Amino acid sequence: MKKTIPLLIVILGGLVWVAWAFSPHYVLQEVFYNQFYLPWAYASSSFGMLLGVISLTMMHTNKIKRRAPKWQYSYFFFGSFLITCIAGFVGGIQKGSLFMWMFENVQMPMSATMFSLLAFYMASAAYKAFRARSPEATVLLVAAIVVMLAQVPLGVKISRHLPAISQWILDVPNLASKRGIMLGVGLGSVATSLKILLGIERSYLGGD
Amino acid sequence: MSFELFSNLVGAFFTLCIFSFLYKDNPFYQAAEQMLVGISLGYGLVYTYNRVFVPYVWQTIVIKHQFVLIIPAIMGILYLFRFSRKLAWLSRYPIAFSMMGVGMAVPMGIHASILVQMRQAMVPIETVNLFLIFVGTIAVLLYFFFSKAHSGVYGKFVNVGKWYMMIGFGASFGLTVMARISLLIGRIQFLVNDVFGILK
Numbered sequence: 001m002k003k004t005i006p007l008l009i010v011i012l013g014g015l016v017w018v019a020w021a022f023s024p025h026y027v028l029q030e031v032f033y034n035q036f037y038l039p040w041a042y043a044s045s046s047f048g049m050l051l052g053v054i055s056l057t058m059m060h061t062n063k064i065k066r067r068a069p070k071w072q073y074s075y076f077f078f079g080s081f082l083i084t085c086i087a088g089f090v091g092g093i094q095k096g097s098l099f100m101w102m103f104e105n106v107q108m109p110m111s112a113t114m115f116s117l118l119a120f121y122m123a124s125a126a127y128k129a130f131r132a133r134s135p136e137a138t139v140l141l142v143a144a145i146v147v148m149l150a151q152v153p154l155g156v157k158i159s160r161h162l163p164a165i166s167q168w169i170l171d172v173p174n175l176a177s178k179r180g181i182m183l184g185v186g187l188g189s190v191a192t193s194l195k196i197l198l199g200i201e202r203s204y205l206g207g208d
Numbered sequence: 209m210s211f212e213l214f215s216n217l218v219g220a221f222f223t224l225c226i227f228s229f230l231y232k233d234n235p236f237y238q239a240a241e242q243m244l245v246g247i248s249l250g251y252g253l254v255y256t257y258n259r260v261f262v263p264y265v266w267q268t269i270v271i272k273h274q275f276v277l278i279i280p281a282i283m284g285i286l287y288l289f290r291f292s293r294k295l296a297w298l299s300r301y302p303i304a305f306s307m308m309g310v311g312m313a314v315p316m317g318i319h320a321s322i323l324v325q326m327r328q329a330m331v332p333i334e335t336v337n338l339f340l341i342f343v344g345t346i347a348v349l350l351y352f353f354f355s356k357a358h359s360g361v362y363g364k365f366v367n368v369g370k371w372y373m374m375i376g377f378g379a380s381f382g383l384t385v386m387a388r389i390s391l392l393i394g395r396i397q398f399l400v401n402d403v404f405g406i407l408k
Contacts, residue, residue: 002297006304013304017311040280042264044302047284051255054291056249073235078241084250093258101215103251109219109398112242113226116395119388120230136374143378144385151386166339169379176341177376178302179325180348180369186321193313204307205300 007199014197033154143169217327219401223395280305344372 060074087198089100094100124146149155150166168208195201225240265281268274283305289298333339347369350362358366 003344004298006300008303010307014311017308018314021312039264039268039277040283040305041273042260043268043280044276044284044287044305046256046361047261047281048302049253049255049260049285050280051287052292053249053253056240057289057312058243059330066392070238073238073242077246080243080246081250086249087255088250088254089257093254099251099254100246105215105219106222107244107247107251109363109395110222110226110240111248113395114244116392117226117229117386117389119392122381122388126385136370138393139371140381143375144382147379147382148386166260169375170303172337172340173344173372173375174379176344177348177372179329179341179368180345180351180372181376183325183345183349183391184352186317189321190264190314190317193310193317194354196307197309204303206296 003205004203006205007202011197011199019199143173216398216406217403220399223399227395343368348372 016028016032020033022184050122056077059076062068063071063074084099084102087102089096129137145164146169147166150159150163153164155162192201196204222240222243223237229237265277267314268277271279285300286317287302289295329342329345331338333342348363348368349369350372351358351369356362
């Protein structure tokens with residue numbers, strides 16, 4: 001009951017999915033996929049969001065209770081979360097609402113800045129990692145510099161061949177390495193999926 | 209002060225709060241970071257409610273009377289038992305339902321990640337570039353094949369795969385850095401043109 005039935009759902013449902021991928025039969029494409037799976041998946045997935053909400057709420061509540069380091073900032077989390085929820089549930093999500101105003105003028109600038117901040121950290125990390133200490137590191141460094149320079153006007157001023165060299169790097173060695181890696185990842189993911197489908201891999205069900 | 213300027217000033221304030229981390233960790237950054245998490249979570253919750261729960265659960269059950277969807281709705285609620293020590297096993301049912309998709313992942317994965325890639329790699333070798341791509345793909349694949357020792361002539365060939373990967377990682381790194389730099393330029397343009405430009 002605790003593990004066998006969920007395991008059977010995965011194995012039997014998974015086999016139906018395998019049949020769905022191979023057969024264009026009406027029962028599989030229309031009845032199973034459109035009439036059963038999609039509405040059921042949408043209906044159950046909306047509650048998954050609550051997992052994240054409860055998990056973060058519990059984490060911050062515990063932080064405040066235990067007076068963990070930087071616990072005061074958890075109030076900013078609760079405040080902004082509640083204001084966003086009230087704005088969305090009461091005022092609506094249409095353009096011009098407080099909810100959208102908060103998204104456009106608070107959330108978007110902060111997330112864009114957060115990602116742009118990574119430019120500085122990547123540069124400093126690259127300096128530490130890429131110091132040409134070995135031939136391989138040198139190749140990596142040169143490829144990165146050529147690709148970066150080719151995207152800015154300065155690169156063309158240094159050499160008018162730089163954009164063509166950059167494009168060659170992207171189209172030939174980069175393509176070959178990505179294809180090799182993708183083939184390996186594909187083989188690995190198919191093997192893992194088969195292990196789950198056959199009930200060999202069960203870690204997603206958790207302990208006990 | 210116009211509403212647009214006020215909105216831009218709010219955006220600029222939070223932009224500078226995040227940028228302040230470049231100096232050192234400080235209360236402005238900490239507060240802004242937590243607010244970003246809170247607003248993102250609230251945004252996700254409100255959007256999930258409006259775009260998923262209302263049309264696919266509430267309207268289908270209450271308005272269209274498709275009562276069979278009460279079953280997946282209850283199954284979705286079972287997710288929340290993840291937080292209970294005694295009843296955590298109930299959350300395995302919605303997880304199992306979503307894991308059914310691995311059945312589709314097997315044939316689709318073989319098709320997209322293996323067959324299509326192999327077909328593209330095995331085109332007639334008519335140019336030097338196609339030859340280099342073919343050799344590179346084989347060498348990279350063999351680099352991750354550990355059932356044979358990487359020594360002798362075979363080891364030297366496999367080592368070519370490492371060089372290919374280094375060029376590939378360098379290219380990916382370069383592109384990622386440039387994407388971040390363009391975001392940085394966007395933020396600086398926002399501060400210079402949309403905020404300080406209007407203030408002038």
